[in-house]
Amino acid sequence: MIRAKVGGAMSGDAPSLRPYQREAVEAVLSARRAGTRRMLVCLPTGAGKTVVFAHLARLAKRPVLVIAHREELLSQARSKLQHALGAEAVVAIEQGGRRAEAEARVVVCSIRSLRTERLARLLAGRDVGLVIYDECHHAAAEDNLRVLRELGCFEPGWTGTLVGFTATTARGDGKGLDEVFEEIVYARTLPEMIHDGYLVPLRGYRVATSADLTRLTSRGNDFREEELAEAVDIEERNALVARSIQELARDRRTIAFCVTVAHAQHLRRSLQALGVRAGTVHGEMPSDDRARVLRDFAEGRLQALTNVAVLTEGFDDPGVSCVAMARPTRSEGMYAQCVGRGTRLSPGKKDCLVLDFVDVSELSLCSLPSLFGMPRELDLEGREVGEAERFFEQLAFDHPAFEVEAGAITLGEIQARAEAFDPLTQEVDVEVRAISRNAWASLGRHGLALHFERAPGRLSEALVVSRGARGRRWEVSLDGRAVERFSAIEEAVQAVDFEVHRMGRAAEASARAEASWRRAAAPKGRAEAVAGVRRGGRAATALGDVLALEAWVKVTTGAKRAGPVKRGR
Numbered sequence: 252m253i254r255a256k257v258g259g260a261m262s263g264d265a266p267s268l269r270p271y272q273r274e275a276v277e278a279v280l281s282a283r284r285a286g287t288r289r290m291l292v293c294l295p296t297g298a299g300k301t302v303v304f305a306h307l308a309r310l311a312k313r314p315v316l317v318i319a320h321r322e323e324l325l326s327q328a329r330s331k332l333q334h335a336l337g338a339e340a341v342v343a344i345e346q347g348g349r350r351a352e353a354e355a356r357v358v359v360c361s362i363r364s365l366r367t368e369r370l371a372r373l374l375a376g377r378d379v380g381l382v383i384y385d386e387c388h389h390a391a392a393e394d395n396l397r398v399l400r401e402l403g404c405f406e407p408g409w410t411g412t413l414v415g416f417t418a419t420t421a422r423g424d425g426k427g428l429d430e431v432f433e434e435i436v437y438a439r440t441l442p443e444m445i446h447d448g449y450l451v452p453l454r455g456y457r458v459a460t461s462a463d464l465t466r467l468t469s470r471g472n473d474f475r476e477e478e479l480a481e482a483v484d485i486e487e488r489n490a491l492v493a494r495s496i497q498e499l500a501r502d503r504r505t506i507a508f509c510v511t512v513a514h515a516q517h518l519r520r521s522l523q524a525l526g527v528r529a530g531t532v533h534g535e536m537p538s539d540d541r542a543r544v545l546r547d548f549a550e551g552r553l554q555a556l557t558n559v560a561v562l563t564e565g566f567d568d569p570g571v572s573c574v575a576m577a578r579p580t581r582s583e584g585m586y587a588q589c590v591g592r593g594t595r596l597s598p599g600k601k602d603c604l605v606l607d608f609v610d611v612s613e614l615s616l617c618s619l620p621s622l623f624g625m626p627r628e629l630d631l632e633g634r635e636v637g638e639a640e641r642f643f644e645q646l647a648f649d650h651p652a653f654e655v656e657a658g659a660i661t662l663g664e665i666q667a668r669a670e671a672f673d674p675l676t677q678e679v680d681v682e683v684r685a686i687s688r689n690a691w692a693s694l695g696r697h698g699l700a701l702h703f704e705r706a707p708g709r710l711s712e713a714l715v716v717s718r719g720a721r722g723r724r725w726e727v728s729l730d731g732r733a734v735e736r737f738s739a740i741e742e743a744v745q746a747v748d749f750e751v752h753r754m755g756r757a758a759e760a761s762a763r764a765e766a767s768w769r770r771a772a773a774p775k776g777r778a779e780a781v782a783g784v785r786r787g788g789r790a791a792t793a794l795g796d797v798l799a800l801e802a803w804v805k806v807t808t809g810a811k812r813a814g815p816v817k818r819g820r
Contacts, residue, residue, distance in 0.1 A: 269449065271439055272303050278437035279307060279414055289404060289413040289431060291387065293438035296591025297450050300416040301328055304383045305335035307414060308357050313380025316373075316402070317359040320386055327567055328385060329359045345373055365398045374402075380411050387415030388584065390431040399431065418591060419584030441587050441594070442623050445636070450594035451572075452637055455605040455619040457630035457659065458495050460488050464579065464612040473582045476510055483579065483610065484514040486521075492577045493521035495606055496555060499633075500573035503604060504548070505555040507575035508589045515557040518577060522555055529555040569597035573604040579616050586617035602635065609659075628659045642666075654695055654807065674803045675796055680740070687744050689751065690764035692799040698725065699744065700802035702795065703751055704761035704768060712798070713751075715743040716806055769795030777801070 268276065275292050282290050294300050308315045317332065319325050325344050333342045336357065343351035345360035351373065358373065365373070382402055384390060390399065403409045415432055418441075444450045462485065467478045496505055509515040512533045522529035530544040530553045547553045549568055557577075574593040580586050593603035605619045609628075621627035623636050631639055642662055646653065650669040677693035692700045698716040705711040711730050718726045723736040725743040729750070737743040751762050760766060773794040781791065781800040791797050 268302065268306060269299065271444075271447075271449070272299055272306070275303050275437040276306050276310075279412075280310075282434060282436040283412050287434050287436065288409060288411070289415075289433045290436045291415045291417070291428065291432040291434065293417055293419070293435060295439065295441040295444050295450070295594075296418045296588055297595040298418075298439060298444055300385065300418075301331040302335070304385070304414065304416060305332045307381065307383065308332055309335055311381040313411075314355075314377045315357040315381045315383065316379050317357060317383045318362045318365075318385065318387075318398070319359065320362060324385060325359050325361060332357055332359065345369075362395055362398055367397075367401060370398065370401055382411060382413045384413065384415040386417055387431075388417045388419055388428065390415060391428055396431065418588050441591060442636075445594065449596070450591075451596060451600055452602045452635045453590065453594065453605055453619060454602050454633055454635045455607060455631040456495070456499055456633055457607050457609055457618065457628075458491065459659070460491055460608055460610050462488050462610040464610045464614070464616075467612075469581070473580055473585065479579070480510040480514055483510060483577070484517055486517075488608070488610075489514075489518045489521040489577075492518060492575060492606075492608055493525055493527065495608070496522065496573070496575055497525045497527055499606060500575070500604055503573035504551075504568075504571050505573035505575055506571055506592055507555060507557045508578045509557050509559050510578050512559055514577070515559050519555075519557045522557070527555055528553050529557060531557045533559040567595070568592075569595035569600070571595075572600055572602070573606065575606045575608070577608055579608070579610055579612070581614060581616060583617050583622065587622060590619065590622065604633075626655050626657075626660065628657065629655075629665075630659060630661050632661055634662065674800060675791065682741055683744050686741055687748050689748055689762040690766070690769070690795070691744065692802065694803055694806050697806040698740065700799060700806075701747060701751075701762060702769075702798045702802075703758055704766075705754060705758055707757070710768075710798070712802065713747045714802065714806065715740060715747065766795075769793060773797035 271294075275294065279290060279292065292300070292303065294303070304317065308317070317328055319328055325346055329342050329344055333340070336342060340357065341352060341355040342357045342359065343355035345351040345358050346364045347361070351358040351360070353376065358377075360373070379402065382399075382404065390396070399405065399413070403411065404413045413432075415428070441450070445452060462483050464474070464479070464482055467474050467482060469475065492507065496507065507515075507518060509518055512535060515531045515533055519529045519531045530547060532541050532544050536544075544553070544556070545568075548556050549570070571593045574590050576586070576589060578589075590603075590605055593605070607618045609616065609618070615621075615627060618627045618629075619636065620629040620631065620639065623640060625639060625643060629639070639662060646665070646669055650672060653669040653672045655665055656668075674695075677695055679691050679693045679699065683691060683699065689701055689703075692702075694700055694714075694716070696717065698714065700715075701713045703711055703713075714728045716726050716728070717724050718736070723738050725737045725740050727734045727737070727743050727747055735743075735746060737746065751758050761768060771794045772792060773796070778791055778797050781797060781804060791800055
């Protein structure tokens with residue numbers, strides 16, 4: 252268990268904690284006091300996860316086991332733990348031919364090395380009280396679960412603590428970490444860390460390619476790698492990626508993420524053909540060769556590195572200032588990990604450039620804008636993400652009814668469309684016009700609205716609103732009460748039209764565009780309340796237009812209708 256308080260005296264020259272790191276440590280201690288034994292801490296790449304678990308190791312009263320996946324992670328973790336614990340503490344590595352000393356207080360080990368016999372020998376005479384699992388999004392894999400079971404983490408009487416650290420809770424195979432961990436006790440996102448100044452700002456370019464991903468199938472929540480490699484590892488695309496890196500990241504140290512080893516090698520050759528000093532690292536390389544290439548990159552002899560998965564975890568080079576996403580992905584977790592490799596602070600480093608290479612696809616591929624909640628097709632044109640966020644905040648204030656349409660678009664194009672936007676000019680789909688004579692008003696992608704008189708002077712509102720992506724998605728509501736759902740919008744329109752017809756000829760006539768009540772003057776207060784949603788803040792005066800604008804505001808912003816409107820008031 253972890254018994255010491257965070258604020259207690261600490262010996263040695265340990266690195267000080269940033270505020271969020273202190274919060275993470277306190278969250279772990281609080282959760283353990285509350286009875287949670289297997290907990291998760293989510294911190295983005297570059298946030299200093301190793302510093303946090305090094306402090307947890309200092310607080311532990313019993314031996315500590317640190318689990319990692321890659322050889323590079325073992326050495327980094329041992330170095331930072333030794334610094335945090337002081338020279339007197341024994342921090343050992345258990346991996347391959349290396350064996351941890353019996354007196355080691357902290358053992359950093361490769362989970363792949365922990366076969367049953369080796370783990371039993373390691374635990375002999377050690378009453379491990381704290382297990383720290385770095386990059387623990389791999390934990391749900393069956394062999395990794397075996398190690399955790401043999402450590403006793405799932406035993407009812409286990410008195411230890413398992414703390415997992417990761418930048419993402421998502422696994423590529425879709426298997427959830429809730430099988431391993433009881434609770435996420437602390438989490439910070441990449442956008443939060445950038446906003447708070449702990450990571451450098453991001454700026455980006457969108458580069459369109461002709462590679463076609465429309466026929467690819469999925470495995471888990473991402474593409475099948477063999478199919479993806481066949482689609483994107485083509486000479487024309489590799490040349491485009493290399494040329495983009497050469498032109499847009501000329502003075503930046505760049506890492507490019509690829510699909511397969513062959514893809515990484517082909518892209519490296521394309522870069523070298525343009526005179527870019529490039530190398531390749533991948534998991535199949537001998538460790539000495541991989542270390543040599545990484546050293547050449549860190550010391551400036553190489554400007555660009557192409558890689559396959561190796562640099563998504565544990566790579567710690569603050570000098571990287573460009574990330575080239577030559578590997579398209581649907582996984583936000585993988586995308587965030589890749590981008591995070593360029594966000595670490597470093598002297599003289601102002602920002603990190605992200606190059607999104609966008610292929611032809613009907614699927615939702617991750618992009619830098621989508622990571623921050625903006626339209627995934629947005630082209631930042633080299634602007635900082637923060638500038639784009641401020642743009643959208645101002646856009647929502649200036650044009651509250653405007654919605655960005657799907658498709659590749661720039662901030663300038665969005666601004667021009669927003670300034671020209673008027674909800675009253677939105678056209679109803681031709682299919683709806685073909686089946687209905689009534690004055691349906693378009694609510695954009697959200698649906699339709701129809702206003703009519705249920706009785707003389709008593710107006711009613713029928714809405715057909717999308718409530719999902721498939722199935723019976725079109726919900727019909729009458730005067731705020733949900734009535735029925737339909738698979739097709741045309742079916743919903745016909746159902747409303749039939750209901751209006753049943754109410755009688757007067758109601759049916761009032762639903763037409765030529766009904767006189769639509770041109771009656773709207774109450775001044777209501778007209779002014781929705782004036783801001785039109786181009787230039789022009790107020791609508793006709794009652795029919797005001798009701799249509801109110802319906803637009805209701806479905807796009809969730810605002811409630813201001814109250815009943817009676818004709819002639």
